[in-house]
Amino acid sequence: MFPGRRRTSEPAQDEDDFSGATLEFLDSLYGAALRLTRNADRAQDLVQDTYLKAIRARGRYTTGSNLKAWLYTILHNTWRNRQRDGARSRVSFDSAVVEEAAEGASLGPSGHVESPETLLLRATIDADLQQALDALPESFREAVWLRDVDELSYQEIASVLGVPIGTVMSRLSRGRKQLFLLLTVQRQRHGSV
Amino acid sequence: MTCKDIADKLATVAEGSATQGDAAVVDEHVASCDACRQMLHAQVTARTVLRARAAQLAVTAPPGLRTRIAASARAERSEAKGLLSWRGRLSAFAAAAVLMLSLGAALLPVVTERSTVVLAAQLALDHLKCFIIDGDASGPPISKAEAEAIVQRDHGWSANVPASTEGLELLAVRHCLYGDGLAAHVLYRAEGQPVSLFILPGLARPAAELSVLGHDEVVWSHGDRTYMLVSAAGTKAGLARVASYLQNEAK
Ligand SMILES: [Zn+2]
Ligand SMILES: [Zn+2]
Numbered sequence: 306m307f308p309g310r311r312r313t314s315e316p317a318q319d320e321d322d323f324s325g326a327t328l329e330f331l332d333s334l335y336g337a338a339l340r341l342t343r344n345a346d347r348a349q350d351l352v353q354d355t356y357l358k359a360i361r362a363r364g365r366y367t368t369g370s371n372l373k374a375w376l377y378t379i380l381h382n383t384w385r386n387r388q389r390d391g392a393r394s395r396v397s398f399d400s401a402v403v404e405e406a407a408e409g410a411s412l413g414p415s416g417h418v419e420s421p422e423t424l425l426l427r428a429t430i431d432a433d434l435q436q437a438l439d440a441l442p443e444s445f446r447e448a449v450w451l452r453d454v455d456e457l458s459y460q461e462i463a464s465v466l467g468v469p470i471g472t473v474m475s476r477l478s479r480g481r482k483q484l485f486l487l488l489t490v491q492r493q494r495h496g497s498v
Numbered sequence: 499m500t501c502k503d504i505a506d507k508l509a510t511v512a513e514g515s516a517t518q519g520d521a522a523v524v525d526e527h528v529a530s531c532d533a534c535r536q537m538l539h540a541q542v543t544a545r546t547v548l549r550a551r552a553a554q555l556a557v558t559a560p561p562g563l564r565t566r567i568a569a570s571a572r573a574e575r576s577e578a579k580g581l582l583s584w585r586g587r588l589s590a591f592a593a594a595a596v597l598m599l600s601l602g603a604a605l606l607p608v609v610t611e612r613s614t615v616v617l618a619a620q621l622a623l624d625h626l627k628c629f630i631i632d633g634d635a636s637g638p639p640i641s642k643a644e645a646e647a648i649v650q651r652d653h654g655w656s657a658n659v660p661a662s663t664e665g666l667e668l669l670a671v672r673h674c675l676y677g678d679g680l681a682a683h684v685l686y687r688a689e690g691q692p693v694s695l696f697i698l699p700g701l702a703r704p705a706a707e708l709s710v711l712g713h714d715e716v717v718w719s720h721g722d723r724t725y726m727l728v729s730a731a732g733t734k735a736g737l738a739r740v741a742s743y744l745q746n747e748a749k
Contacts, residue, residue, distance in 0.1 A: 324571035454549065482540045485543050
């Protein structure tokens, strides 16, 4: 990890270390940008913009805090601003409505639900998982991914997504539930298990 | 405990990261509540599947992206240290060229406001990137209407995109980053040579002809848009013809 102090005797070295450290998360950030933009060109634009902002704001990064979470926060803020400023009309969903809709979904008869997760694990192919993730509303997918894959803390996810911790928890529960439902439906469609 | 109280605790209980108190409360509740037990099971399962498979879903950033970002970090640093003197020094142009070479198509709004040369260098690099690296221009020509529809879709504004004509083929439209935002990048082939027309909305720059980074460029404005035509050096006569055609058509 980089020392994080700035303007020491060797600032250039520090800053080299800083950009080097941020670049360790390039793949993760690009993955996040792809999930958000769903387009390789736009994802590259978003990541590049994120890094430029990060480099300019490096003085505001607190040494010792989670650098990945800090970068994710910049990326998501940039994305939200673009969404807001975008002249293009976009199908934007009200996340409250989506969350309500998810809440209403039934987990179905307990016979399906009670099968051990190892069965679903074995039956789920990567393409199905990708498809299920793509089908989740953005706010749910991000909460689930940041927690279960990136292992950010609830507080970190709250800053990344710009919402209170309670909202993170609720999106996380509902996102996982939706994901489970989608995977279960796919398994049944494939007729496996 | 109601189901609603339990719902808030399920996320952490499913991860095994809940406090002992919460875990006990949830355990007790789900023993007698089918719906919450199913919800808990769904959470555990989704998390398990996702974590087990996440590595297969991971993506790798394109190598060019890493290079551009590393270069823009270096460029930012030089900028911050004031190594570049922009006033009255011929060497500033050389510095700009070197800076832009390392920078690729990254954003540097402060710099581009200072110099059309820097902007020209950026666009020359984007021209190379879009034609050579991305290989966008290998397909058949597209129509004026298709090109204009792409601009409308990607940028949200309309542009008059000059059509193919004798010796000039309209190939593709991309949206590309430059110092002040997104440019509509129109790719042409003139007598077999790659030619780019960049349409930059929201800023009018004085007309100019310049050579930078081995490219000849023609700059003009119409309304609040700047048009920049880019082609490899050594095709000046041809470029002038293309420029006059595009200047008339693009209005
Ligand atoms: Zn209950
Ligand atoms: Zn381009």
